[in-house]
Amino acid sequence: MAKRVVLAYSGGLDTSVAVRWMIENWGVEVICLA
Structure with a gap:
């Protein structure tokens, strides 16, 4: 099972x-919060 990362996602190119x-x-599994 992959580790999870929570990312505050702005929707920009960098994120x-x-x-x-x-x-x-x-x-990792990335979980994005907008």
Whole structure:
């Protein structure tokens, strides 16, 4: 089971890239809160 990360998501390019980067590099499940 992958670890979970909760991210405050602004919808901008930087957080969109960060979500994908964390999934690919850390192997985590990302939960975004807007």
